Amino acid sequence: MTEPAWSPEEFEARLRGLGSLYHIHHPYHVRMHEGTLSREQIQGWVANRYYYQISIPRKDAALLANCPDRDTRRRWLQRIVDHDGNADQEGGIEAWTRLGIACGLDRSTLESQRMVLPGVRFAVDAYVNFVRTAPWQDAVCSSLTELFAPTIHRQRLAGWPDRYPWIEADGLQYFRNRLTEAHRDVQHGLAVTLAHFRSRAEQQRALAIVRFKLEVLWCMCDAMWTAYIDGCPPFHGCTEPAP
Numbered sequence: 001m002t003e004p005a006w007s008p009e010e011f012e013a014r015l016r017g018l019g020s021l022y023h024i025h026h027p028y029h030v031r032m033h034e035g036t037l038s039r040e041q042i043q044g045w046v047a048n049r050y051y052y053q054i055s056i057p058r059k060d061a062a063l064l065a066n067c068p069d070r071d072t073r074r075r076w077l078q079r080i081v082d083h084d085g086n087a088d089q090e091g092g093i094e095a096w097t098r099l100g101i102a103c104g105l106d107r108s109t110l111e112s113q114r115m116v117l118p119g120v121r122f123a124v125d126a127y128v129n130f131v132r133t134a135p136w137q138d139a140v141c142s143s144l145t146e147l148f149a150p151t152i153h154r155q156r157l158a159g160w161p162d163r164y165p166w167i168e169a170d171g172l173q174y175f176r177n178r179l180t181e182a183h184r185d186v187q188h189g190l191a192v193t194l195a196h197f198r199s200r201a202e203q204q205r206a207l208a209i210v211r212f213k214l215e216v217l218w219c220m221c222d223a224m225w226t227a228y229i230d231g232c233p234p235f236h237g238c239t240e241p242a243p
């Protein structure tokens with residue numbers, strides 16, 4: 001027997017319930033919030049997250065390419081501007097770069113991606129590839145981890161000035177900008193998801209998509225934990241073969 005669909009309210013509550021698996025609960029972020037990460041561990045996080053930041057607009061462009069609906073494309077386009085910027089606004093990638101500089105990294109180190117760990121790269125690429133190949137509504141649904149992002153951005157804005165006073169305060173502007181941008185994005189993403197995933201089976205598939213995205217975010221933190229907390233980066237203890 002097929003189960004009846006959840007009401008939109010119940011479906012939304014179940015999507016929001018996945019917040020219990022958000023990377024805000026990952027030990028790396030828990031330590032970050034407690035203020036116990038070293039300068040190198042913060043820098044490692046910022047340099048690795050840089051890869052996520054530069055991949056988001058490419059992910060959004062892939063969604064646009066798959067979307068035949070003009071109204072959706074008009075709205076979604078704003079997300080690319082939010083990250084890439086335009087003549088009037090610097091955009092999120094530049095704001096993230098300024099965060100990196102405020103943490104003591106230089107622009108060329110960030111842009112070279114030489115600190116990006118393979119595990120982070122694989123996880124982020126899995127997200128971009130999912131969006132490239134999935135129906136656009138599935139891709140919209142996968143952005144819904146943003147439901148939970150304002151809480152983690154607020155946590156950083158409230159906690160970092162006291163816990164990491166060596167980070168220059170204006171570097172935190174990225175998190176401030178995301179508070180309004182994420183709110184707007186989530187309204188749209190949620191409306192598309194509630195309208196598109198109608199049957200119980202479809203609703204369950206939507207939950208599985210958000211879970212996949214939660215795994216992407218979690219795996220990124222796992223890779224950073226292994227490298228910067230356990231001190232065991234890729235090829236640790238190995239000898240590089242002669243060139």
Ligand SMILES: O=C(O)c1cc(C(=O)O)c2c(n1)C(=O)C(=O)c1cc(C(=O)O)[nH]c1-2
Pocket residue numbers: 056092142143144145146147148149152153178217
């Ligand atoms: O700092 C964070 O914890 C965090 C998480 C997420 C997320 O939940 O995917 C995003 C962001 N930040 C973010 O800044 C951002 O622009 C963003 C876009 C998206 C997306 O999937 O389209 N997620 C996120």
